[in-house]
Amino acid sequence: xxxxxxxxxFVRIVEAGSISAAADRMNTAKSVVSRRLKELEAHLGxxxxxRTTRRxxxxxxxxxxxxxxxxxxxxxxxxxxxxxxSHGALxxxxxxxxxxxxxxxxxxxxxxAFLQTHPNIEFDLDFSDRQVDLLAEGFxxxxxxxxxxxxxxxxxxxxxxxxxxxxxxxxxxxxGRPQAPExxxxxxxxxxxxxxxxxxxxxxxxxxxxxxxxIIPYLKASSGEYLRDVAVEGLGIILLPGFIVYRxxxxxxxxxxxxxxxxxxxxxxxxxxxxxxxxxxxxAFVDFLxxxxxxxxxxxxxxxNAGKIS
Numbered sequence: 001x002x003x004x005x006x007x008x009x010f011v012r013i014v015e016a017g018s019i020s021a022a023a024d025r026m027n028t029a030k031s032v033v034s035r036r037l038k039e040l041e042a043h044l045g046x047x048x049x050x051r052t053t054r055r056x057x058x059x060x061x062x063x064x065x066x067x068x069x070x071x072x073x074x075x076x077x078x079x080x081x082x083x084x085x086s087h088g089a090l091x092x093x094x095x096x097x098x099x100x101x102x103x104x105x106x107x108x109x110x111x112x113a114f115l116q117t118h119p120n121i122e123f124d125l126d127f128s129d130r131q132v133d134l135l136a137e138g139f140x141x142x143x144x145x146x147x148x149x150x151x152x153x154x155x156x157x158x159x160x161x162x163x164x165x166x167x168x169x170x171x172x173x174x175x176g177r178p179q180a181p182e183x184x185x186x187x188x189x190x191x192x193x194x195x196x197x198x199x200x201x202x203x204x205x206x207x208x209x210x211x212x213x214x215i216i217p218y219l220k221a222s223s224g225e226y227l228r229d230v231a232v233e234g235l236g237i238i239l240l241p242g243f244i245v246y247r248x249x250x251x252x253x254x255x256x257x258x259x260x261x262x263x264x265x266x267x268x269x270x271x272x273x274x275x276x277x278x279x280x281x282x283x284a285f286v287d288f289l290x291x292x293x294x295x296x297x298x299x300x301x302x303x304x305n306a307g308k309i310s
Contacts, residue, residue: 004076006040007069009033010048014066015138018056070135074279090281091120097132097142098125101224101244102268106299107143107289114288121281129194129222134273140282141272143289145241155269156286159293162242162300163263165201166254170234177257178237181213188218188236190227201239204262228254239263246299268293 009022013033016022023030041048048062058066077092098107104127111123126132132139145161171188178184181203191198198220200212218236221227224244231238232253238245248254270286296304 003040003043006036006043008073009036010040011066011069011073013037013049013056014058014062015136017136066135077279089120090118090284092279092281093122093124094141094281094285095124095139096126096285097134097137097139098127099143099145100127100129102145102241103127103143105225106243110289110292113292114285118281118284121285134271140279141270141286143268143270145266145268154274155271156290158268158270158289159297160300161266161268163239163265164242164245164249164256164303165237165239165258165261165263166231166245166249166256167237168232168234168253169255171231171236172255172257174234179258181211181258181261184213184215184237187215189215190231190236190238191215191217191220192222192224192227192240193217193220194222202264203258206260206262208262241266242303243297243299246303249303 009026012026013019013022016025019033019037020030023033026033037048044061044065046061047059048065049056050059103125111125115121115123126139131144132142134142143158175187178187181201184201189201198217199214201215203211203213205211219227219230224240227238228240228245228248230236232248237257238254245254249256270289272282
């Protein structure tokens with residue numbers, strides 16, 4: 001019995017979700033994958049999966065063994081890379097989940113810059129706003145813009161995310177500029193519909209007092225970039241992160257409103273599971289992102305210098 005091969009096969013089954021899917025990913029016969037799993041369970045003397053007609057579910061022993069196996073396999077891979085690397089050059093794969101708008105606008109260029117220094121890294125990127133299961137789907141890390149209540153994750157802060165309310169000059173000329181949050185009820189509000197409550201916007205005054213301001217959504221969408229573009233066309237007022245709208249504000253296509261108020265702040269994090277070994281290439285990439293976005297990120301610098309945010 002090849003313990004290493006059987007352990008690697010077991011991890012692939014967990015991350016693929018089934019023996020058939022693991023066999024497809026490994027380009028191996030299903031019978032071979034099934035045999036390796038049976039050999040491993042016989043050697044350990046435990047069942048690693050609860051088997052049903054539709055899917056495999058890890059037993060408690062299987063879950064523990066999976067976490068240990070991931071560490072062991074990552075350590076072996078990292079040791080091989082450390083020995084084979086010439087002059088300290090990083091190599092290997094990085095599977096990263098990134099949010100759609102932030103990923104396309106800011107992480108894409110960052111990854112290009114990282115690859116110019118480390119051309120032997122192979123990226124596998126998932127551009128999506130869905131919340132991936134890092135362990136089950138085999139991701140090395142994810143970039144998330146959110147609060148992170150999940151204590152099973154380790155997070156590295158990358159940048160603060162400030163929100164800005166704005167509209168086009170044409171819209172403000174046609175509908176008037178709101179002077180107080182309660183006036184938003186009379187305006188066309190363009191709302192990101194993946195937030196929890198689309199009938200209110202959270203607005204803070206100078207003293208930090210929160211007001212849940214009622215709005216009537218004129219248009220809702222799951223894309224911040226789409227909402228930005230229709231706001232430029234004069235359809236209404238948006239409340240979006242500065243990293244989405246900063247270029248349009250710089251060139252005057254959008255104008256901030258209610259600037260005496262503040263809005264919710266989130267944080268961009270690089271996250272990875274506690275059970276996942278932090279390889280040299282993951283650490284280098286996270287350090288690179290941390291330095292690129294450190295202190296005030298460049299999209300906020302532009303708005304700060306223009307006096308659009310404090």
